[in-house]
Amino acid sequence: MDIPSIQPIQPVRLLVGHVDADTAFMVADYPYGRVLRCRIRYWIDTDTRRSDHVGWQRFVSQTTNPRRPGNPWNHPKASTYALRMWMYLDEVGHVQHTRIGQYGIAPDQDARLRLMRIYDQMPQADRQVYEQLLAASQALPQRWDRWEDTIAFLTDQLREHHGQPPRAVNGFVTRDGQPYHVGETAYPVAVAVARLRLAGLALPGADESGGESGGR
Numbered sequence: 001m002d003i004p005s006i007q008p009i010q011p012v013r014l015l016v017g018h019v020d021a022d023t024a025f026m027v028a029d030y031p032y033g034r035v036l037r038c039r040i041r042y043w044i045d046t047d048t049r050r051s052d053h054v055g056w057q058r059f060v061s062q063t064t065n066p067r068r069p070g071n072p073w074n075h076p077k078a079s080t081y082a083l084r085m086w087m088y089l090d091e092v093g094h095v096q097h098t099r100i101g102q103y104g105i106a107p108d109q110d111a112r113l114r115l116m117r118i119y120d121q122m123p124q125a126d127r128q129v130y131e132q133l134l135a136a137s138q139a140l141p142q143r144w145d146r147w148e149d150t151i152a153f154l155t156d157q158l159r160e161h162h163g164q165p166p167r168a169v170n171g172f173v174t175r176d177g178q179p180y181h182v183g184e185t186a187y188p189v190a191v192a193v194a195r196l197r198l199a200g201l202a203l204p205g206a207d208e209s210g211g212e213s214g215g216r
Helices: 107-115 124-138 142-160 186-198
Strands: 011-015 025-032 036-046 057-063 083-087 097-101 172-175 178-181
Touching: 036 083, 057 083, 057 097, 083 124, 097 107, 107 142, 107 186, 142 186
Parallel strands: none
Antiparallel strands: 011 083, 025 036, 036 057, 083 097, 172 178
């Protein structure tokens, strides 16, 4: 992936309280095939049955069937379970979701959730769970230290090159004449954090949580 310029990471609207089909977030006009339209609803399902995964969550969507009389609901479609799941409206009003996998919170993931303002909008109970997962992830500091080193490097690059980040190809940039892996999904986040650092700003929500991944 060649990224000559980085688009800002836009704030989103977190959707909360949609925990089953009855409380789902509803979209009244949604494409169904090439021509037809239907309704679709979304919610976050929390596992209460399996002892090894109690509290894990998954994203669920369900459409109506306009080909059948009465437009009945189709069978719901669900993602795999994750430690935590959130759904939100993106900058164009589409429902999206993001998750924390079984290996915990990566530094770029923490930064992305803050840049998108998802962290700011979490209900208090949800934020407490997030902070517990974050503390467990930061107990193994190696990848967090590497992230901080990456942010420091990119901040220096932005300062030296008039705000332009280094060219990235497939998640690699050149550092000290050698390929340096940042990651395809992590690179835009790292650049956004470095731009904040260059401006003397912290990540949103970092002051109150102590969990800023770009300047621990």
